[in-house]
Amino acid sequence: MLQLVPLNEPVHAVCAELEWERFLVTFKVLDGFLGRGLLQAFEALLTLELTLQHGVKEGTTDFDKSLQLYRTVAGVSLLVCSAFYIIGGILCFGRIRKARYKREAERLRVQEDLAETERKRNELRGLLAMYSNE
Numbered sequence: 001m002l003q004l005v006p007l008n009e010p011v012h013a014v015c016a017e018l019e020w021e022r023f024l025v026t027f028k029v030l031d032g033f034l035g036r037g038l039l040q041a042f043e044a045l046l047t048l049e050l051t052l053q054h055g056v057k058e059g060t061t062d063f064d065k066s067l068q069l070y071r072t073v074a075g076v077s078l079l080v081c082s083a084f085y086i087i088g089g090i091l092c093f094g095r096i097r098k099a100r101y102k103r104e105a106e107r108l109r110v111q112e113d114l115a116e117t118e119r120k121r122n123e124l125r126g127l128l129a130m131y132s133n134e
Helices: 005-017 021-026 033-053 062-090 093-132
Strands: none
Touching: 005 021, 005 033, 033 062, 062 093
């Protein structure tokens, strides 16, 4: 069972990082920085556990040694990323991000309204010009 979990977790992490709406509605905890940080810390611990479980033994090939080195580097990198997310969650980076997204959505809505108003204005000018010529 423990060996099947690492296959699922990267998929969850990718969906959370891409901010896929359908996924974030299902897993609401991954919408925040703390949830993402804990998920990545869990992945890092699984990766490091796999590395320690299959330690370098006498008579192993260079490939096995390099594979263990890559797993160790990946585990430590995930731990650093998870620390960033956890610290960001503590410092409320998520609220700042959501406020920025809200401002961007409002700006896009206003631009659409302005384009609609310009279209109606041109339409009314055309009607005014048509009725003025009659």
